Amino acid sequence: MQISGAQMVIEALIAEEVEVVFGYPGGAIMNVYDEIYKQRSFQHILTRHEQAAVHAAEGYAKATGKVGVAMITSGPGFTNGVTGLADAYMDSIPLVLISGQVPMSLIGTDAFQEIDAVGISRPCTKHNYLVTDAADLPRILKEAFYIARTGRPGPVHVDIPKDVTAQIAKFDYSKEVELETYKPTTKGNTRQIKKAIDAIAASKRPLLYLGGGIINANAAELVREFSKMTQIPAVETFMARGTLRYDDPLLISMLGMHGSYAANMAMSETDLVIGLGARFDDRVTGKLSEFAKNAQIIHVDIDPASISKLVNAHFPIVGDVKNVLEQMIPLAQEQIDPKRYESWHNTIANFNKLHPLSYKEEGDRLKPQWVVERIGQLLGDGANISTDVGQHQMWTAQFYPFTRPRQWVSSGGLGTMGFGFPAALGVKRADMERVSINITGDGSILMNIQELMTAVEYKLPVINVILNNNFLGMVRQWQTLFYDKRHSSTDLSMQPDFVKLAEAFGGVGYRVNTKEEFDAALKDAVEKNVVAIIDVVVNRFENVLPMVPAGGSLFNMMLEYKEK
């Protein structure tokens, strides 16, 4: 089949069974947009900013497990998308970003809207390509999707000069990808796995340390089976929320900087860490030399570079966590006595009793944590939850009753304010049956507020719940705690009228001061089924607690803050 480069892009997307592309056109990508206009196989959603297009594709990918696709033009279109690429890279999200580039003959001349896109995307993608000949395009696109979704997933960027999209060449989208230099290990080493099981069977205080890799690998079901069978307690990273049900008796809670006291104490007391798809991030470990000091470490990860990068693993197992669990379960069934850990369970229960995750209801202002819990009570499993970045994000991770993997979509690695709303649009597009909630802050929401228009146009009724503290709250908290209350440039007392703002775009808005108002607003927003902003006035000076100050040890938590 002899077709143009632009037609090849369409054919490749169809062959990859892409159902939606998030994008924004411009000069260098116009040939491709012309072909999008002519086809009916997939939907194109025009976001109102390229950054939002990439975040929406991320949200879609996180909710479905499929490869998200975004398309943007050269120069400023591309640079606007870079934050999304970096975000997807840090959180291992499978994504293909297609960008236009100036024609080959103009590359290197500082042409209009020329920028060295692959030079910029190299450090924030799993791989990238500059296509110099349409004849290479089918192979490159095929490889791009393959690389994005296999191994440790990640974003792949394909930059296509305008003349290449016009060039006619042979289209052969062969079914198999053969990459001599890229062969991710997916099965775990049997001998290592046997040793790991022996170590678990011999341990007294083992602890499952569950990471986001479990969600990526669709391995949550197996984790549930493994933990139930062995009765080994578990902590989740921020990225792994939803792996176990919130009410699973074996789930302690989230660990790390804003993890629960019990989770962090369990990590400090365990004699065997069973790390599954987690990467020992600094926000999780605190001071490395004190982290899990009494423990041996089993580390299962698809990415060999994650193993022993920060914490030395005694039992390194490279492989897809799903395959490895499949290998582990029959051995565990034979060898591990689930009754063995009873006194360990008691220890953990005591930690939990001593300092449970909690907050105090006081004064007449709503507490932000209450709002999160209330959404959980009212919608629970029926909602998918995205967030922006800040205090509201941590409260959501702490207090939402997650019931399943892929229910939780938040920017963990990069911590990108402005992620939540477009990501929630992608989530909604992926799962129209459930309510898509973006729990956000008064700072973050303004970073991609233009997406109200996208939500209205494409009937993607995301509900944005602003936990409005009139502050860049998380930064304000650090200023309060570590900068002697010098609240430099974090006061957001200057605010738009969020109700009118939502209405101006054709959505609905609510301003909420009381519990009753909140319940009514949420109910109404769900019923109206259009994009909404619920602007909830919450206590301004609430802090996210407990907290491990940066660089501190997990067992040394700040449990409460007293006004000095």
Added chain:
Amino acid sequence: MMEQTERRVISVIVMNEASVLSRIAGLFSGRGYNIESLTVAPIPESKYSRITIVTAGSVRVVEQITKQLHKLIPVLKVYEHADLVETEMALVKIPMNESLGDIEALTHAYNGRIVNVGSDTMIVMISDEPMRVNHFLEAIKRFHPKEIVRSGSVALER
């Protein structure tokens, strides 16, 4: 606590494609690894190139470098072990002077020769183990070299 750093030679076999060198150089600069020298040339009659990198780092850092290199899509193999035959070349421009015989004898001792003689200057070439190249460059100082260029190491597993 600082971990002990040591000099390491890493040999990388990569697909012969335009962007591969920038990927590797970018990996080193982006992750704060140091490059003492880097050489690259195609492997004859193949679609691969060999890149030889001399770096310094603790055992842990060098292990990370190796793993991160492996992660790059166009990287086929990474060799990182001590048992390599390693050679480097140097060219030195020296003012013409009467001790031609001494210079010739010195270069000989380091597998070298005089490769160019002009009216005011001459150029000598040597090729030897990097440590010996250092020694040579120390010894040649007394002939007041005007310019020195080193090739960086190339290495092959035994």
